[in-house]
Amino acid sequence: MTDAQRFPTIADKTELEEGDTFAPAFDADGLVPAIVTAAETGEVLMFAYMNDEALDRTIETGEAHFWSRSRKALWRKGETSGNTLRIVEMRVDCDQDVLWLTAEMTGAGACCHTGRVSCFYRRVPFGKAAGRKLVMVHTDRQFDPAEVYGDPSPKTKP
Amino acid sequence: MTDAQRFPTIADKTELEEGDTFAPAFDADGLVPAIVTAAETGEVLMFAYMNDEALDRTIETGEAHFWSRSRKALWRKGETSGNTLRIVEMRVDCDQDVLWLTAEMTGAGACCHTGRVSCFYRRVPFGKAAGRKLVMVHTDRQFDPAEVYGDPSPKTKP
Numbered sequence: 001m002t003d004a005q006r007f008p009t010i011a012d013k014t015e016l017e018e019g020d021t022f023a024p025a026f027d028a029d030g031l032v033p034a035i036v037t038a039a040e041t042g043e044v045l046m047f048a049y050m051n052d053e054a055l056d057r058t059i060e061t062g063e064a065h066f067w068s069r070s071r072k073a074l075w076r077k078g079e080t081s082g083n084t085l086r087i088v089e090m091r092v093d094c095d096q097d098v099l100w101l102t103a104e105m106t107g108a109g110a111c112c113h114t115g116r117v118s119c120f121y122r123r124v125p126f127g128k129a130a131g132r133k134l135v136m137v138h139t140d141r142q143f144d145p146a147e148v149y150g151d152p153s154p155k156t157k158p
Numbered sequence: 159m160t161d162a163q164r165f166p167t168i169a170d171k172t173e174l175e176e177g178d179t180f181a182p183a184f185d186a187d188g189l190v191p192a193i194v195t196a197a198e199t200g201e202v203l204m205f206a207y208m209n210d211e212a213l214d215r216t217i218e219t220g221e222a223h224f225w226s227r228s229r230k231a232l233w234r235k236g237e238t239s240g241n242t243l244r245i246v247e248m249r250v251d252c253d254q255d256v257l258w259l260t261a262e263m264t265g266a267g268a269c270c271h272t273g274r275v276s277c278f279y280r281r282v283p284f285g286k287a288a289g290r291k292l293v294m295v296h297t298d299r300q301f302d303p304a305e306v307y308g309d310p311s312p313k314t315k316p
Contacts, residue, residue, distance in 0.1 A: 017272060018272075019292070020280075020291045020292040020293070020294075021291070021292065022282055022290055022291070022292050033191060033205065035193050035202055035205065037195070037200070037202065041200075042195070042200030044193055044195065044202075044249075044258045046251070047191065047193065047251060047256045059282065059284055059285070059290075060284075060285065060286060062284055087284070089281060090281065090282040090284070091202075091278040091279075091280060091281050091282065091295065092278070092280055092282055092292065093204070093205060093277040093278050094270055094271065094272055094274075094277045094279070098205045098277075098278075099282075100202045100278045112252055113252065114175060114176075114252055116252075119251040119252045119256075120249040120250070120251050120256075120258045121249075121252070122178075122249060122250055123247060123248065123249050124180055124217065124248040124249065124250055124257070126217055126218075126220055126245070126248070127217070127218065128218060132180055132217075133178040133179070133180070134177070134178040134179065134180050134250065135178070136178075137249065
């Protein structure tokens with residue numbers, strides 16, 4: 001099944017931006033970026049890509065599915081770790097080429113493969129570059145990656 | 159100045175994920191995706207890309223700069239509309255290939271080129287595809303795009 005069959009395509013700018021037809025604009029690789037934030041805290045939890053099948057399954061099941069670019073496979077978030085994402089709301093941006101998902105975490109309450117709540121666990125200090133060092137925001141891990149994924153742990157982005 | 163000069167590169171997975179060296183992983187086009195959320199509400203406001211220069215200027219000035227893929231130019235957010243973004247916090251994800259910026263809006267308090275607060279102004283309903291229609295979340299516009307950008311308005315993504 002092709003993108004064109006699962007979702008319509010809109011060429012007209014005004015219709016794309018102001019209309020009520022959901023016509024996600026997949027990129028040259030057939031992917032659309034998806035931002036996931038936590039329903040409870042608003043924190044950005046992760047960022048990944050969906051192909052048309054992943055998007056279709058997410059919409060039909062209410063559980064986040066992505067396309068793993070490293071494994072080149074459909075990926076149900078939490079299929080290994082048990083930490084799935086239940087989607088509370090999905091929005092699309094003005095030109096329909098980015099998705100924003102608000103989600104509730106199940107399982108250990110962690111979204112990152114490192115075991116942390118969020119993938120965004122380090123702050124980038126501002127100002128001149130000299131001596132710029134990342135600052136850890138989440139030191140706690142909700143699970144042990146070696147235990148969950150085995151050893152060796154999966155590639156950086158599962 | 160090349161990426162390698164502005165920011166270091168880290169090949170080791172553990173150092174990249176657990177270390178305190180900021181080594182943003184630019185993609186093949188020299189870009190890194192950046193998510194912007196509102197400091198006040200937590201709403202996702204926009205999504206864009208930064209090259210090394212945009213990232214460098216953002217860090218040094220505290221004002222969001224991006225790379226416009228359509229115009230192929232450095233883009234200080236709000237340079238035309240006056241709606242700039244003051245960065246309150248920046249975080250980087252586990253494998254350092256995505257940035258999350260928390261920001262305060264200036265000017266009219268709008269981030270989208272359509273004049274709305276956020277680019278994510280439409281909700282995607284869930285369940286089976288039949289009759290799936292986007293639902294408008296933000297109907298109000300904080301500014302008139304035709305007035306701000308002139309006529310014709312800019313391409314979808316400025």
